[in-house]
Amino acid sequence: MKIVRSCMYLIALLGMLAGFAGAQADTKQVDPHLAATLAKLNEACEKAKQTKAALAKAAQSTGMTSAQKAQATETLKGLDHVISSTTELLHDPAVTRGIGDPKEIAGRVYSAVQVSALVEREAQQQLGIAPASPTERLLEKNKSLMYRFSQAWDGSSYSGNDDHAPGGGNGTKFFRGSLSAMQESSVVYVSSSYQPSTPQSAEKIQNQDRGIGGGVMLEGSARGLGPLSSVKYDARYNALIMNDRLIYFITMPPWDAAALCAEIDDDPHELVGVSEGSRDKDTVYFGLHPQLYKNTGLAQDVMLTDAFLGGVNFGGSDFTAGYKFADGYEPKRPATFSEMIVRFAFGGFTFTAKDGELALSSLTLDVTMMPVDKKHAVNGSYLPDYAELRAGWAPPPEYVDNAQYIASHVEYFRSERIIARTVSDGALAALFRSYKESGVNLKALASHIANGT
């Protein structure tokens, strides 16, 4: 017996989810991201069916050359794959029963939507349908970008005319942060340093951060953008379009990007950063209203990066046991200790445009340590111990060695996924700050990104 599954299953599924939420409102809520993304997935699935029918008809006509027909045959395989994989995803127990992290599930579903958009675009091109957006024009012109994009979304090899049918999308690594495919062609220059603290530098940080928590901070505006006249969001490809010609592909889920955009809009200091506390209640999220982004994957990335780099700096092993340090280094621990923090500030995000695509080309990382006072700031973060700093405080030399090691090996550390993700998060934050400086309405942009409009 053959079981025929339909994309239309979604309608019943959404009904079930809504009913489930209604019946058990105290224990289970329908995640709004998941519901919205499932609707898009269903739309993509239905559209793939229509496009498949149109392309199959065109491939049988005499209007196509044999080479074009061969290409269409490959694309039809891709469309088949999209239809089967999206349908499968709509029947996945993790999706139907909401098992696991709803945002992770929504990320998988969203990734499948993105993959279907790519295959759809390829089919439309073969049907002679003109690109509808600057992003599509860029993808059409730049096949290698199409390939990288496809790799990033579903790990499939896709050049439009090779033997490997694209369009899986299920289980994509994209939102779990496997960005190497997207970043394959980009070389990012990193300038980093360890800076000893002075009372003046501590005061500057305290005023900017509204206290010091240490932690990982994502700072500064984007460099290299030039004058900005417009910024639009292309929901189909999760991309930002600047001046109707420069494209930046966002590498985090749209709901997290929207939260980041809202945070930068909200806070005059435009703070984005997290200082991990060994206990949850001690973790500090920076910003005027950090709840705007506290529950995002971005905040989690930054927190884990703080735990990891902080572990290296303080010679701990909780987050680094089994990590291979470049040059055989072993983080050191002093025999005596004091109460202090370490702060990692990623900034200086500089972009260059290549064939219409905006990419990160350089960044900076400043590592700072300072002693802390017993008193806390209002946001729960620490305050510098100015008396110690004025007396010429210096961290234990072992920590200085560790900090200098980090500063001189950022490129190596960037190959660790969590660090790469944090850099990517910082790059988007820098873009949003630049938009704000150029008078872009970030509130409206955040809404567009969140709603996919």
Added chain:
Amino acid sequence: MFVALIASGTGIAPADPADDCTQNKDQNLRVQGCTAFLSASPAPAAGAQAAALLFRGEAYEVLGQYDAAIADTTASITAKATPLAYSVRAYAYQSKRKFDVAIADYDTALQLKPDYVEVYDYRGGCRLVAGDTAGAVKDYTLFIKAKPDEPSGYFSRARAEELLKKDDAAIADIDRFLSKAAKAQGAGLFLRALADEDKGLGAKAQADFAHAIERNSRYAMKRRWVEYLRSIQADHDYANWNDKPYDLFLRTAGFPDDEHAPAAAG
């Protein structure tokens, strides 16, 4: 990140180097005391010297100064070969990832004192870190046979069983651990949650994670980190790690004790 560690050497004048050398609260003070004791004139008796070297070696080990620990325990063994000295030196070698030498020292400790059954537990830990998971299970089983009421053996064996994907056996061992352990319920619940997740028992895992975090909020961060390690392991994206990162976690991670009793039901 914030670090708050108490400065060692409180400035209180030591009452007696021998007392400082034998106490086990302040390892820096212990090193100072043992050093003073060893350099006393007239020199202490050979047996006392061997003991002081062992105590100082143990203190160095706790301080993470493994080369110094190996030097002192070797000198102690030369003066008087004791199973404890071999066991302490073995752990220092293990910490330096010299697993073969460490196993040999554990073996010698057992030859010298066959009823020193804790060595099975230590050697199991060494085998686990070294990647000999089946060997670790064998050692932990020997330890459990010798000390069936000691909860740590079940916990350690469960770690190894999770690595071997024997989730049911792991859960059974954790249940035994939970029925016996007084102050590390959070650790057991966290480990059981990981096994539950492997088995696809999402809701049960969520409940165990929540209860573990209730007992010690540090498990919240540990959970995030584990999720990260699992994701890079699943995607084969761990070129900068010595082994599969989640497996490494199971082999080496520390599990904090409970800080809080669970909230009353209802």
